[in-house]
Amino acid sequence: MTVSPPAPRRGRALDWRIAFAALSLIWGFSFLLIKVGGEGFAPLQVTLGRLALGTAVLVAALVLRRERFPRGLRTWGHLAVAAFLLNSLPFSLFAYAEETIPSMLAGICNSTTPLFSMVLSLVALSEDRPTRRRAAGLGLGFAGVLTVLGAWQGFSGHDAAGTVMALAASLSYAVGWIYVRRFLSGTGHSSLSMSSAQLTLGTLQLALVTPLFTSMPDSFPLLPVLAVVALGALGTGLAFLLQYGIVAEAGPTVATMVTYLIPVVATAAGVLLLGEPLGWNEPVGAVIVLIGAALAQSRPRPAPPKSS
Numbered sequence: 001m002t003v004s005p006p007a008p009r010r011g012r013a014l015d016w017r018i019a020f021a022a023l024s025l026i027w028g029f030s031f032l033l034i035k036v037g038g039e040g041f042a043p044l045q046v047t048l049g050r051l052a053l054g055t056a057v058l059v060a061a062l063v064l065r066r067e068r069f070p071r072g073l074r075t076w077g078h079l080a081v082a083a084f085l086l087n088s089l090p091f092s093l094f095a096y097a098e099e100t101i102p103s104m105l106a107g108i109c110n111s112t113t114p115l116f117s118m119v120l121s122l123v124a125l126s127e128d129r130p131t132r133r134r135a136a137g138l139g140l141g142f143a144g145v146l147t148v149l150g151a152w153q154g155f156s157g158h159d160a161a162g163t164v165m166a167l168a169a170s171l172s173y174a175v176g177w178i179y180v181r182r183f184l185s186g187t188g189h190s191s192l193s194m195s196s197a198q199l200t201l202g203t204l205q206l207a208l209v210t211p212l213f214t215s216m217p218d219s220f221p222l223l224p225v226l227a228v229v230a231l232g233a234l235g236t237g238l239a240f241l242l243q244y245g246i247v248a249e250a251g252p253t254v255a256t257m258v259t260y261l262i263p264v265v266a267t268a269a270g271v272l273l274l275g276e277p278l279g280w281n282e283p284v285g286a287v288i289v290l291i292g293a294a295l296a297q298s299r300p301r302p303a304p305p306k307s308s
Contacts (some may be wrong), residue, residue, distance in 0.1 A: 016249035028265020030235040031103040040224025043095035048206040049228040057237025085176030087202035093169035100162035102276040107266020109166035114293035116174035141292025147285030
């Protein structure tokens with residue numbers, strides 16, 4: 001996830017519906033790619049490769065469009081925090097989580113981000129106000145989380161620490177979005193410029209940390225290497241460019257709806273391609289989470305003007 005795109009632009013070559021379907025598949029398959037990449041590399045190495053390759057794609061697009069990185073130490077300072085909250089930390093947490101939990105469960109946990117975002121925005125952003133509809137959505141959403149986790153039988157047999165890390169990653173996304181809205185909105189820089197800088201900083205953060213906690217891999221098995229390449233180039237770099245186009249053509253509301261398809265794709269990929277077991281509570285709970293998230297994010301329609 002990166003900073004939000006700017007105002008809409010017209011004249012995109014790729015129809016937004018095709019981009020929307022592609023983005024849903026790419027982000028949904030990202031959890032499978034994390035799992036496969038983790039079979040050959042340490043979690044921090046998977047994350048570093050993901051960020052480095054994603055940065056390469058965005059910087060290449062930046063050069064092709066003849067844009068520049070943002071200027072100002074204050075902006076770069078805020079971008080460093082955003083990179084940690086939206087990229088370095090959650091990417092690493094998901095990679096660590098998938099050492100012990102199925103990729104589909106990580107994808108379902110990712111769908112709780114809108115719920116965390118709504119809770120935090122009610123506290124941190126004055127323009128968001130609680131309503132009965134939103135409160136019902138939050139309650140329903142977190143009931144769905146308990147259903148997914150099989151709270152009545154102790155996490156449905158899944159590793160508790162791994163599940164908590166996946167939920168913490170989703171919480172980090174939510175905190176990051178609140179931070180971006182507070183400190184990086186209205187900077188005057190393009191979304192591509194800001195996001196390229198953000199991913200560059202995230203790559204630098206992981207490049208400093210990874211050698212301290214991992215050693216050079218003894219081998220570079222083909223399948224995990226391809227998984228990390230796809231995760232970075234497609235799941236991080238190309239995915240942003242697709243999202244940018246969707247926002248430009250269809251608006252941010254449509255673009256955010258991809259969140260509701262990610263757990264569906266992640267679950268299908270995990271079950272069909274990795275043979276991960278699927279209990280009844282996981283898809284049922286996921287549906288409840290998504291319904292709750294949709295309610296929690298809904299805004300009341302403005303009242304029509306009164307006739308005189």
